[in-house]
Amino acid sequence: MLFGFIGLGNMGGGLARNLIRAGKDVLVYDLSQEAIEKTLAAGTSGKAAAAVGDLADADVVFTSLPLPSHIEQVMLGPDGLLAAMKTGAAYIDVSTIDPQSARKVSDACEALGIRFLACPLGKNPAAAEKAEEPIFAGGKKETYDELKEILQVVGDPVYYMGEVEASQAFKLISNMMGMTNVAVIAEGIRLGEKAGIAPSLMAELIEETGGKSFQSALRAPWIADGDFAPRFGLDLALKDVRLGCEMAEQWDKDPRLMKVALDYFKAASAAGFGGDDCNAVYKVIE
Template identity: 45%
Template sequence: MRFSFLGLGNMGAPLARNILLAGEELTVFTRRPECAAAFAAEGATVATSVQELAHCDVLCTCLPLPEHVREAVLGANGTGEGLYAAMGPGSIHLEFSTIDPATANSLAAAAGAKGVAYVQATVGKTPQMAMKREEPLFVGGNRAAVGTLWPLLEKIGQPHDVENVDAACAVKLLSNMIGMANLAVLAEGLRIGQAAGMKPDALLPLLQDTGARSFQMDVRGPWMAADDFSPRFAVDLAAKDLRLGCAMARAWGFKPRLTEDALGMFKKAQAEGLGGEDACAVFKAAN
Protein backbone atom coordinates (compact mmCIF):
# COMPACT_ATOMS: atom_id res chain seq x y z
CA MET A 1 0.00 0.00 0.00
CA ARG A 2 1.02 3.59 -0.56
CA PHE A 3 1.15 5.54 2.70
CA SER A 4 1.51 9.27 3.23
CA PHE A 5 2.27 10.96 6.54
CA LEU A 6 1.59 14.45 7.87
CA GLY A 7 3.01 15.41 11.27
CA LEU A 8 6.61 14.34 11.71
CA GLY A 9 7.00 15.62 15.27
CA ASN A 10 8.30 13.77 18.32
CA MET A 11 5.61 11.10 18.04
CA GLY A 12 4.86 11.17 14.32
CA ALA A 13 8.44 10.74 13.13
CA PRO A 14 9.03 7.34 14.77
CA LEU A 15 5.60 6.10 13.65
CA ALA A 16 6.36 7.14 10.07
CA ARG A 17 9.78 5.53 10.27
CA ASN A 18 8.17 2.31 11.50
CA ILE A 19 5.96 2.27 8.39
CA LEU A 20 9.11 2.46 6.27
CA LEU A 21 10.72 -0.32 8.31
CA ALA A 22 7.63 -2.44 7.65
CA GLY A 23 8.47 -2.23 3.95
CA GLU A 24 5.69 0.10 2.88
CA GLU A 25 5.92 2.89 0.31
CA LEU A 26 5.84 6.22 2.15
CA THR A 27 5.50 9.88 1.18
CA VAL A 28 6.03 12.53 3.86
CA PHE A 29 5.70 16.28 4.12
CA THR A 30 7.73 18.48 6.45
CA ARG A 31 8.92 22.06 6.48
CA ARG A 32 12.13 21.10 8.30
CA PRO A 33 14.96 20.45 5.81
CA GLU A 34 16.91 18.21 8.19
CA CYS A 35 13.84 16.02 8.76
CA ALA A 36 13.15 15.83 5.03
CA ALA A 37 16.75 14.82 4.35
CA ALA A 38 16.65 12.09 7.00
CA PHE A 39 13.49 10.52 5.61
CA ALA A 40 14.71 10.78 2.03
CA ALA A 41 17.91 8.96 3.05
CA GLU A 42 15.78 6.18 4.53
CA GLY A 43 13.80 5.71 1.32
CA ALA A 44 10.74 7.93 1.73
CA THR A 45 9.48 10.30 -0.93
CA VAL A 46 9.39 13.89 0.31
CA ALA A 47 6.39 15.87 -0.94
CA THR A 48 6.79 19.53 -1.83
CA SER A 49 3.25 20.38 -0.68
CA VAL A 50 0.65 18.96 1.69
CA GLN A 51 -1.73 18.34 -1.20
CA GLU A 52 0.64 15.76 -2.70
CA LEU A 53 -0.11 13.56 0.32
CA ALA A 54 -3.61 12.90 -1.04
CA HIS A 55 -2.23 10.53 -3.69
CA CYS A 56 -2.12 7.49 -1.42
CA ASP A 57 -3.97 4.43 -0.22
CA VAL A 58 -3.58 5.46 3.44
CA LEU A 59 -3.20 9.01 4.76
CA CYS A 60 -1.65 9.14 8.26
CA THR A 61 -1.88 12.20 10.49
CA CYS A 62 -0.22 12.83 13.85
CA LEU A 63 -0.71 16.49 14.74
CA PRO A 64 -0.75 18.49 18.00
CA LEU A 65 -4.33 19.79 18.09
CA PRO A 66 -7.76 18.73 16.77
CA GLU A 67 -7.98 21.90 14.71
CA HIS A 68 -4.74 21.04 12.94
CA VAL A 69 -6.18 17.69 11.82
CA ARG A 70 -9.47 19.28 10.79
CA GLU A 71 -7.76 21.95 8.71
CA ALA A 72 -5.51 19.42 6.98
CA VAL A 73 -8.32 17.18 5.80
CA LEU A 74 -11.23 19.63 5.46
CA GLY A 75 -9.40 22.83 4.56
CA ALA A 76 -9.14 26.11 6.42
CA ASN A 77 -12.48 26.98 8.07
CA GLY A 78 -14.01 23.78 6.69
CA THR A 79 -13.86 24.98 3.09
CA GLY A 80 -13.76 21.44 1.75
CA GLU A 81 -10.42 22.08 0.06
CA GLY A 82 -8.40 19.79 2.31
CA LEU A 83 -6.96 16.36 1.65
CA TYR A 84 -10.29 14.51 1.69
CA ALA A 85 -11.35 16.37 -1.44
CA ALA A 86 -8.41 14.94 -3.38
CA MET A 87 -8.23 11.43 -1.90
CA GLY A 88 -9.54 8.57 -3.99
CA PRO A 89 -12.61 6.49 -3.09
CA GLY A 90 -11.58 3.43 -1.08
CA SER A 91 -8.63 5.18 0.55
CA ILE A 92 -8.18 5.31 4.33
CA HIS A 93 -7.43 8.08 6.82
CA LEU A 94 -5.39 6.63 9.72
CA GLU A 95 -5.45 9.23 12.51
CA PHE A 96 -2.88 8.93 15.35
CA SER A 97 -3.40 12.30 17.09
CA THR A 98 -4.90 12.85 20.55
CA ILE A 99 -8.21 14.45 19.62
CA ASP A 100 -11.68 14.55 21.13
CA PRO A 101 -14.46 12.15 20.11
CA ALA A 102 -16.65 14.92 18.70
CA THR A 103 -13.91 16.01 16.28
CA ALA A 104 -13.08 12.41 15.36
CA ASN A 105 -16.71 11.57 14.62
CA SER A 106 -17.13 14.68 12.50
CA LEU A 107 -14.03 13.71 10.52
CA ALA A 108 -15.30 10.14 10.10
CA ALA A 109 -18.59 11.47 8.70
CA ALA A 110 -16.82 13.89 6.34
CA ALA A 111 -14.45 11.15 5.19
CA GLY A 112 -17.30 8.73 4.58
CA ALA A 113 -19.08 11.31 2.42
CA LYS A 114 -16.00 11.31 0.16
CA GLY A 115 -15.69 7.52 0.10
CA VAL A 116 -12.74 7.59 2.52
CA ALA A 117 -12.69 5.15 5.47
CA TYR A 118 -11.74 6.68 8.83
CA VAL A 119 -9.70 4.83 11.46
CA GLN A 120 -8.69 6.41 14.78
CA ALA A 121 -5.53 4.86 16.26
CA THR A 122 -4.69 7.11 19.19
CA VAL A 123 -1.16 6.63 20.53
CA GLY A 124 -0.94 5.67 24.18
CA LYS A 125 2.49 6.46 25.60
CA THR A 126 5.78 8.08 24.60
CA PRO A 127 7.95 8.67 21.53
CA GLN A 128 10.54 6.39 23.11
CA MET A 129 8.00 3.55 23.06
CA ALA A 130 7.17 4.36 19.44
CA MET A 131 10.85 4.13 18.49
CA LYS A 132 10.89 0.58 19.85
CA ARG A 133 7.61 -0.29 18.08
CA GLU A 134 6.03 -0.85 21.50
CA GLU A 135 3.60 2.10 21.38
CA PRO A 136 0.04 1.16 22.46
CA LEU A 137 -2.45 2.09 19.74
CA PHE A 138 -6.14 2.39 20.65
CA VAL A 139 -7.90 1.56 17.39
CA GLY A 140 -11.50 2.14 16.37
CA GLY A 141 -13.47 3.12 13.31
CA ASN A 142 -14.40 1.63 9.95
CA ARG A 143 -14.37 -2.14 10.50
CA ALA A 144 -13.19 -3.13 7.03
CA ALA A 145 -10.39 -0.56 7.10
CA VAL A 146 -9.29 -1.68 10.58
CA GLY A 147 -9.01 -5.22 9.22
CA THR A 148 -6.97 -4.03 6.25
CA LEU A 149 -4.57 -2.06 8.45
CA TRP A 150 -4.23 -4.53 11.31
CA PRO A 151 -1.15 -6.40 9.99
CA LEU A 152 0.64 -3.07 9.53
CA LEU A 153 -0.46 -1.78 12.96
CA GLU A 154 1.01 -4.91 14.57
CA LYS A 155 4.35 -4.12 12.92
CA ILE A 156 4.53 -0.50 14.06
CA GLY A 157 3.14 -0.77 17.61
CA GLN A 158 0.89 -2.70 19.96
CA PRO A 159 -2.66 -2.17 18.69
CA HIS A 160 -5.78 -2.70 20.79
CA ASP A 161 -9.08 -2.89 18.92
CA VAL A 162 -11.57 -0.86 20.98
CA GLU A 163 -14.01 -0.98 18.04
CA ASN A 164 -15.39 2.55 17.83
CA VAL A 165 -14.04 6.06 17.39
CA ASP A 166 -15.40 7.29 20.74
CA ALA A 167 -13.46 4.65 22.65
CA ALA A 168 -10.29 5.12 20.59
CA CYS A 169 -10.22 8.79 21.60
CA ALA A 170 -11.47 8.27 25.15
CA VAL A 171 -8.84 5.78 26.35
CA LYS A 172 -5.95 8.21 25.76
CA LEU A 173 -7.83 11.18 27.16
CA LEU A 174 -8.86 9.20 30.25
CA SER A 175 -5.26 8.08 30.70
CA ASN A 176 -4.07 11.68 30.74
CA MET A 177 -6.99 12.92 32.82
CA ILE A 178 -6.18 10.38 35.53
CA GLY A 179 -2.40 10.68 35.20
CA MET A 180 -2.25 14.48 35.19
CA ALA A 181 -4.76 14.77 38.04
CA ASN A 182 -2.53 12.36 39.96
CA LEU A 183 0.48 14.52 39.13
CA ALA A 184 -1.27 17.67 40.34
CA VAL A 185 -2.13 15.97 43.66
CA LEU A 186 1.46 14.72 43.98
CA ALA A 187 2.80 18.24 43.43
CA GLU A 188 0.43 19.61 46.06
CA GLY A 189 1.38 16.84 48.48
CA LEU A 190 5.10 17.53 48.10
CA ARG A 191 4.44 21.22 48.76
CA ILE A 192 2.56 20.33 51.94
CA GLY A 193 5.48 18.11 52.87
CA GLN A 194 7.77 21.09 52.51
CA ALA A 195 5.54 22.97 54.94
CA ALA A 196 6.20 20.12 57.37
CA GLY A 197 9.94 20.62 56.92
CA MET A 198 10.56 17.69 54.55
CA LYS A 199 12.40 18.10 51.27
CA PRO A 200 10.86 16.23 48.29
CA ASP A 201 13.89 13.96 47.87
CA ALA A 202 13.47 12.80 51.48
CA LEU A 203 9.68 12.50 51.38
CA LEU A 204 9.38 10.59 48.11
CA PRO A 205 11.06 7.34 49.28
CA LEU A 206 8.73 7.27 52.26
CA LEU A 207 5.63 7.80 50.15
CA GLN A 208 6.72 5.13 47.68
CA ASP A 209 6.27 2.53 50.40
CA THR A 210 2.64 3.54 50.93
CA GLY A 211 -0.65 3.62 49.05
CA ALA A 212 0.38 6.99 47.61
CA ARG A 213 2.76 5.33 45.14
CA SER A 214 1.94 5.82 41.44
CA PHE A 215 3.50 5.92 38.00
CA GLN A 216 3.74 9.71 38.21
CA MET A 217 5.47 9.48 41.58
CA ASP A 218 7.99 6.97 40.28
CA VAL A 219 8.74 8.88 37.07
CA ARG A 220 8.10 12.55 37.70
CA GLY A 221 8.56 12.66 41.47
CA PRO A 222 12.38 12.48 41.17
CA TRP A 223 12.32 15.14 38.44
CA MET A 224 10.43 17.51 40.74
CA ALA A 225 12.82 16.77 43.59
CA ALA A 226 15.79 17.51 41.31
CA ASP A 227 14.22 20.69 39.84
CA ASP A 228 14.35 18.99 36.43
CA PHE A 229 11.54 20.47 34.36
CA SER A 230 12.95 19.89 30.86
CA PRO A 231 10.03 19.03 28.57
CA ARG A 232 9.10 15.41 27.92
CA PHE A 233 5.33 16.04 27.96
CA ALA A 234 4.77 19.75 28.35
CA VAL A 235 2.38 21.61 30.62
CA ASP A 236 0.67 23.01 27.50
CA LEU A 237 0.00 19.50 26.16
CA ALA A 238 -1.22 18.28 29.55
CA ALA A 239 -3.62 21.22 29.79
CA LYS A 240 -4.83 20.57 26.24
CA ASP A 241 -5.62 16.94 26.97
CA LEU A 242 -7.32 17.79 30.27
CA ARG A 243 -9.42 20.41 28.48
CA LEU A 244 -10.42 17.93 25.77
CA GLY A 245 -11.15 15.25 28.37
CA CYS A 246 -13.37 17.54 30.41
CA ALA A 247 -15.25 18.59 27.28
CA MET A 248 -15.70 14.92 26.35
CA ALA A 249 -17.10 14.10 29.79
CA ARG A 250 -19.50 17.04 29.76
CA ALA A 251 -20.71 16.11 26.27
CA TRP A 252 -21.66 12.69 27.66
CA GLY A 253 -23.49 14.21 30.64
CA PHE A 254 -20.79 13.72 33.27
CA LYS A 255 -19.32 16.55 35.34
CA PRO A 256 -15.57 15.88 35.80
CA ARG A 257 -15.16 17.83 39.05
CA LEU A 258 -11.76 16.53 40.15
CA THR A 259 -10.27 16.70 36.67
CA GLU A 260 -11.44 20.29 36.33
CA ASP A 261 -9.67 21.11 39.60
CA ALA A 262 -6.49 19.56 38.19
CA LEU A 263 -6.94 21.51 34.96
CA GLY A 264 -7.09 24.66 37.06
CA MET A 265 -3.62 23.93 38.43
CA PHE A 266 -2.20 23.40 34.92
CA LYS A 267 -3.85 26.64 33.76
CA LYS A 268 -2.17 28.38 36.69
CA ALA A 269 1.16 26.92 35.58
CA GLN A 270 0.53 28.23 32.07
CA ALA A 271 -0.32 31.68 33.44
CA GLU A 272 3.01 31.65 35.28
CA GLY A 273 4.88 31.06 32.01
CA LEU A 274 5.56 27.34 32.53
CA GLY A 275 3.68 26.04 29.49
CA GLY A 276 6.79 24.86 27.65
CA GLU A 277 8.22 22.97 30.63
CA ASP A 278 7.44 19.38 31.55
CA ALA A 279 4.06 18.69 33.14
CA CYS A 280 5.83 18.17 36.46
CA ALA A 281 6.41 21.95 36.48
CA VAL A 282 2.90 22.08 37.96
CA PHE A 283 4.93 21.63 41.18
CA LYS A 284 6.06 25.25 40.82
CA ALA A 285 2.47 26.42 40.58
CA ALA A 286 1.27 24.34 43.55
CA ASN A 287 1.75 27.07 46.13
Protein backbone atom coordinates (compact mmCIF):
# COMPACT_ATOMS: atom_id res chain seq x y z
CA MET A 1 0.00 0.00 0.00
CA LEU A 2 1.33 3.40 -0.98
CA PHE A 3 0.74 6.44 1.22
CA GLY A 4 1.03 10.09 0.29
CA PHE A 5 1.49 12.88 2.81
CA ILE A 6 1.18 16.58 1.98
CA GLY A 7 2.20 19.09 4.66
CA LEU A 8 5.11 18.22 6.95
CA GLY A 9 4.86 20.98 9.53
CA ASN A 10 4.83 20.63 13.31
CA MET A 11 1.84 18.28 13.29
CA GLY A 12 1.87 16.68 9.86
CA GLY A 13 5.58 15.94 9.99
CA GLY A 14 5.18 13.83 13.11
CA LEU A 15 2.32 11.82 11.63
CA ALA A 16 4.20 11.23 8.38
CA ARG A 17 7.24 10.04 10.33
CA ASN A 18 5.04 7.60 12.24
CA LEU A 19 4.02 6.02 8.94
CA ILE A 20 7.65 5.76 7.90
CA ARG A 21 8.70 4.32 11.27
CA ALA A 22 6.00 1.69 10.82
CA GLY A 23 7.65 0.67 7.54
CA LYS A 24 4.91 2.04 5.28
CA ASP A 25 5.80 3.19 1.78
CA VAL A 26 5.26 6.94 1.93
CA LEU A 27 5.64 9.70 -0.65
CA VAL A 28 5.93 13.07 1.10
CA TYR A 29 5.52 16.60 -0.21
CA ASP A 30 6.15 19.98 1.38
CA LEU A 31 7.32 23.38 0.21
CA SER A 32 10.11 23.22 2.81
CA GLN A 33 13.10 21.09 1.89
CA GLU A 34 14.15 21.11 5.54
CA ALA A 35 10.81 19.60 6.55
CA ILE A 36 11.14 16.92 3.87
CA GLU A 37 14.65 15.98 4.99
CA LYS A 38 13.62 15.81 8.64
CA THR A 39 10.74 13.50 7.77
CA LEU A 40 12.77 11.20 5.52
CA ALA A 41 15.35 10.81 8.28
CA ALA A 42 12.76 8.75 10.20
CA GLY A 43 13.37 5.63 8.08
CA THR A 44 14.09 4.14 4.70
CA SER A 45 10.52 3.64 3.46
CA GLY A 46 9.87 7.33 2.79
CA LYS A 47 10.57 9.17 -0.45
CA ALA A 48 10.17 12.76 -1.55
CA ALA A 49 7.68 13.69 -4.27
CA ALA A 50 8.76 16.38 -6.71
CA ALA A 51 5.18 17.63 -7.11
CA VAL A 52 1.75 17.10 -5.60
CA GLY A 53 0.69 15.23 -8.73
CA ASP A 54 3.23 12.51 -7.99
CA LEU A 55 0.90 11.32 -5.21
CA ALA A 56 -1.93 10.49 -7.62
CA ASP A 57 -1.25 6.74 -7.46
CA ALA A 58 -1.27 6.60 -3.65
CA ASP A 59 -3.83 4.33 -2.01
CA VAL A 60 -4.18 6.74 0.93
CA VAL A 61 -3.37 10.45 0.87
CA PHE A 62 -3.03 12.58 4.01
CA THR A 63 -3.04 16.38 4.12
CA SER A 64 -2.02 18.59 7.02
CA LEU A 65 -2.32 22.20 5.85
CA PRO A 66 -2.93 25.52 7.63
CA LEU A 67 -6.05 26.96 5.96
CA PRO A 68 -9.21 25.78 4.21
CA SER A 69 -8.05 27.69 1.13
CA HIS A 70 -4.89 25.58 1.04
CA ILE A 71 -6.96 22.39 1.06
CA GLU A 72 -9.09 23.67 -1.82
CA GLN A 73 -6.06 24.80 -3.80
CA VAL A 74 -4.22 21.49 -3.46
CA MET A 75 -7.09 19.01 -3.63
CA LEU A 76 -10.10 20.49 -5.43
CA GLY A 77 -10.87 21.65 -8.94
CA PRO A 78 -9.80 20.26 -12.31
CA ASP A 79 -6.11 20.64 -11.44
CA GLY A 80 -6.44 19.37 -7.87
CA LEU A 81 -5.07 16.07 -6.68
CA LEU A 82 -8.50 14.52 -6.13
CA ALA A 83 -9.23 14.60 -9.86
CA ALA A 84 -6.07 12.59 -10.52
CA MET A 85 -6.50 10.00 -7.75
CA LYS A 86 -7.77 6.54 -8.56
CA THR A 87 -11.31 5.45 -7.77
CA GLY A 88 -11.49 3.70 -4.43
CA ALA A 89 -8.49 5.49 -2.96
CA ALA A 90 -8.79 7.21 0.41
CA TYR A 91 -8.16 10.79 1.46
CA ILE A 92 -7.61 11.71 5.12
CA ASP A 93 -7.35 15.37 6.08
CA VAL A 94 -5.93 16.08 9.54
CA SER A 95 -6.08 19.88 9.18
CA THR A 96 -8.25 22.11 11.35
CA ILE A 97 -10.81 23.66 9.01
CA ASP A 98 -14.43 24.77 9.23
CA PRO A 99 -17.36 22.33 8.89
CA GLN A 100 -18.56 23.86 5.61
CA SER A 101 -15.17 23.37 3.97
CA ALA A 102 -15.02 19.79 5.24
CA ARG A 103 -18.43 19.11 3.70
CA LYS A 104 -17.30 20.61 0.39
CA VAL A 105 -14.28 18.30 0.31
CA SER A 106 -16.36 15.30 1.37
CA ASP A 107 -18.90 15.88 -1.40
CA ALA A 108 -16.13 16.28 -3.98
CA CYS A 109 -14.61 12.99 -2.86
CA GLU A 110 -17.91 11.17 -3.04
CA ALA A 111 -18.51 12.43 -6.58
CA LEU A 112 -15.14 10.98 -7.62
CA GLY A 113 -15.49 7.65 -5.81
CA ILE A 114 -12.84 8.50 -3.21
CA ARG A 115 -13.30 7.65 0.46
CA PHE A 116 -12.84 10.61 2.80
CA LEU A 117 -12.32 11.22 6.50
CA ALA A 118 -11.92 14.55 8.26
CA CYS A 119 -9.56 13.80 11.15
CA PRO A 120 -8.52 16.89 13.14
CA LEU A 121 -6.03 16.31 15.92
CA GLY A 122 -6.23 16.93 19.64
CA LYS A 123 -2.88 17.81 21.19
CA ASN A 124 0.53 19.07 20.15
CA PRO A 125 3.63 18.27 18.06
CA ALA A 126 5.21 16.24 20.87
CA ALA A 127 2.19 13.93 20.95
CA ALA A 128 2.16 13.72 17.15
CA GLU A 129 5.79 12.63 17.14
CA LYS A 130 5.08 9.77 19.54
CA ALA A 131 1.90 8.57 17.77
CA GLU A 132 -0.06 9.70 20.84
CA GLU A 133 -2.12 12.33 19.06
CA PRO A 134 -5.88 12.00 19.67
CA ILE A 135 -7.73 11.81 16.35
CA PHE A 136 -11.36 12.90 15.95
CA ALA A 137 -12.59 11.18 12.79
CA GLY A 138 -15.62 12.27 10.82
CA GLY A 139 -17.11 10.71 7.73
CA LYS A 140 -19.07 7.66 6.69
CA LYS A 141 -18.97 4.95 9.35
CA GLU A 142 -17.98 2.27 6.86
CA THR A 143 -15.06 4.42 5.72
CA TYR A 144 -13.99 4.94 9.32
CA ASP A 145 -14.15 1.20 9.99
CA GLU A 146 -12.03 0.52 6.89
CA LEU A 147 -9.38 3.11 7.75
CA LYS A 148 -9.27 2.93 11.55
CA GLU A 149 -6.19 0.70 11.63
CA ILE A 150 -4.32 3.18 9.45
CA LEU A 151 -5.30 6.03 11.77
CA GLN A 152 -4.00 4.03 14.73
CA VAL A 153 -0.57 3.93 13.11
CA VAL A 154 -0.26 7.71 13.26
CA GLY A 155 -2.19 8.56 16.43
CA ASP A 156 -4.00 7.31 19.51
CA PRO A 157 -6.71 7.28 20.73
CA VAL A 158 -8.99 7.44 17.70
CA TYR A 159 -12.60 8.59 18.14
CA TYR A 160 -15.46 8.37 15.66
CA MET A 161 -17.44 11.61 15.78
CA GLY A 162 -20.09 11.05 13.10
CA GLU A 163 -20.19 13.17 9.95
CA VAL A 164 -17.35 15.46 8.90
CA GLU A 165 -19.13 18.54 10.28
CA ALA A 166 -19.14 17.06 13.78
CA SER A 167 -15.42 16.29 13.82
CA GLN A 168 -14.39 19.73 12.61
CA ALA A 169 -16.88 21.53 14.86
CA PHE A 170 -15.55 19.67 17.88
CA LYS A 171 -11.97 20.60 17.01
CA LEU A 172 -12.82 24.27 16.57
CA ILE A 173 -14.78 24.37 19.84
CA SER A 174 -11.91 22.67 21.65
CA ASN A 175 -9.35 25.12 20.26
CA MET A 176 -11.59 28.09 21.04
CA MET A 177 -11.79 26.94 24.65
CA GLY A 178 -8.06 26.28 24.87
CA MET A 179 -6.99 29.56 23.29
CA THR A 180 -9.45 31.58 25.36
CA ASN A 181 -7.86 29.90 28.37
CA VAL A 182 -4.41 31.00 27.16
CA ALA A 183 -5.64 34.60 26.95
CA VAL A 184 -7.12 34.36 30.47
CA ILE A 185 -3.83 32.95 31.80
CA ALA A 186 -1.92 35.83 30.20
CA GLU A 187 -4.31 38.33 31.77
CA GLY A 188 -3.93 36.64 35.14
CA ILE A 189 -0.14 36.77 35.00
CA ARG A 190 -0.32 40.47 34.09
CA LEU A 191 -2.63 41.10 37.05
CA GLY A 192 -0.22 39.20 39.28
CA GLU A 193 2.59 41.48 38.12
CA LYS A 194 0.51 44.51 39.13
CA ALA A 195 0.16 42.93 42.56
CA GLY A 196 3.93 42.44 42.82
CA ILE A 197 3.83 38.68 42.14
CA ALA A 198 6.53 37.41 39.79
CA PRO A 199 5.28 35.52 36.74
CA SER A 200 7.34 32.49 37.77
CA LEU A 201 5.60 32.40 41.15
CA MET A 202 2.21 32.85 39.52
CA ALA A 203 2.95 29.95 37.18
CA GLU A 204 4.01 27.75 40.10
CA LEU A 205 1.23 28.55 42.54
CA ILE A 206 -1.68 28.56 40.10
CA GLU A 207 -1.20 24.81 39.84
CA GLU A 208 -2.30 24.54 43.49
CA THR A 209 -5.61 26.29 42.84
CA GLY A 210 -8.81 26.06 40.86
CA GLY A 211 -7.13 28.12 38.12
CA LYS A 212 -5.08 25.11 37.10
CA SER A 213 -5.58 23.82 33.57
CA PHE A 214 -3.71 22.03 30.80
CA GLN A 215 -2.76 25.40 29.34
CA SER A 216 -1.63 26.86 32.65
CA ALA A 217 0.62 23.87 33.30
CA LEU A 218 2.05 24.06 29.79
CA ARG A 219 2.22 27.72 28.84
CA ALA A 220 2.33 29.76 32.07
CA PRO A 221 5.94 28.63 32.75
CA TRP A 222 6.87 29.53 29.18
CA ILE A 223 5.41 33.01 29.66
CA ALA A 224 7.32 33.36 32.93
CA ASP A 225 10.56 32.36 31.18
CA GLY A 226 9.95 34.66 28.22
CA ASP A 227 9.74 31.58 26.00
CA PHE A 228 7.55 32.25 22.99
CA ALA A 229 9.02 29.66 20.63
CA PRO A 230 6.21 28.47 18.31
CA ARG A 231 4.81 25.14 19.46
CA PHE A 232 1.34 26.22 18.30
CA GLY A 233 1.71 29.44 16.39
CA LEU A 234 -0.29 32.50 17.31
CA ASP A 235 -1.54 33.02 13.77
CA LEU A 236 -2.81 29.43 13.71
CA ALA A 237 -4.58 30.04 17.01
CA LEU A 238 -6.09 33.20 15.56
CA LYS A 239 -7.29 31.26 12.52
CA ASP A 240 -8.96 28.57 14.64
CA VAL A 241 -10.69 31.00 17.01
CA ARG A 242 -11.85 33.09 14.05
CA LEU A 243 -13.26 30.07 12.23
CA GLY A 244 -14.93 28.91 15.44
CA CYS A 245 -16.56 32.27 16.12
CA GLU A 246 -17.79 32.43 12.53
CA MET A 247 -19.21 28.93 12.91
CA ALA A 248 -21.01 29.93 16.12
CA GLU A 249 -22.50 33.01 14.49
CA GLN A 250 -23.82 30.89 11.63
CA TRP A 251 -25.68 28.94 14.32
CA ASP A 252 -27.04 32.21 15.79
CA LYS A 253 -24.84 31.80 18.85
CA ASP A 254 -22.79 34.60 20.38
CA PRO A 255 -19.51 33.29 21.92
CA ARG A 256 -18.81 36.53 23.78
CA LEU A 257 -15.85 35.42 25.90
CA MET A 258 -14.20 33.77 22.92
CA LYS A 259 -14.66 36.94 20.86
CA VAL A 260 -12.68 38.84 23.50
CA ALA A 261 -9.91 36.28 23.14
CA LEU A 262 -10.16 36.64 19.36
CA ASP A 263 -9.59 40.40 19.69
CA TYR A 264 -6.47 39.77 21.76
CA PHE A 265 -5.08 37.36 19.18
CA LYS A 266 -5.87 39.80 16.37
CA ALA A 267 -3.97 42.52 18.24
CA ALA A 268 -1.00 40.24 18.86
CA SER A 269 -0.85 39.23 15.20
CA ALA A 270 -1.09 42.85 14.08
CA ALA A 271 1.78 43.68 16.46
CA GLY A 272 4.00 41.20 14.64
CA PHE A 273 3.79 38.22 17.01
CA GLY A 274 1.98 35.87 14.62
CA GLY A 275 5.03 33.60 14.25
CA ASP A 276 5.45 33.20 18.01
CA ASP A 277 3.66 30.66 20.15
CA CYS A 278 0.06 31.47 20.97
CA ASN A 279 1.21 32.40 24.49
CA ALA A 280 2.62 35.58 22.91
CA VAL A 281 -0.86 37.04 23.37
CA TYR A 282 0.65 37.99 26.75
CA LYS A 283 2.73 40.63 24.96
CA VAL A 284 -0.28 42.77 24.05
CA ILE A 285 -2.03 42.54 27.43
CA GLU A 286 -1.20 45.39 29.77
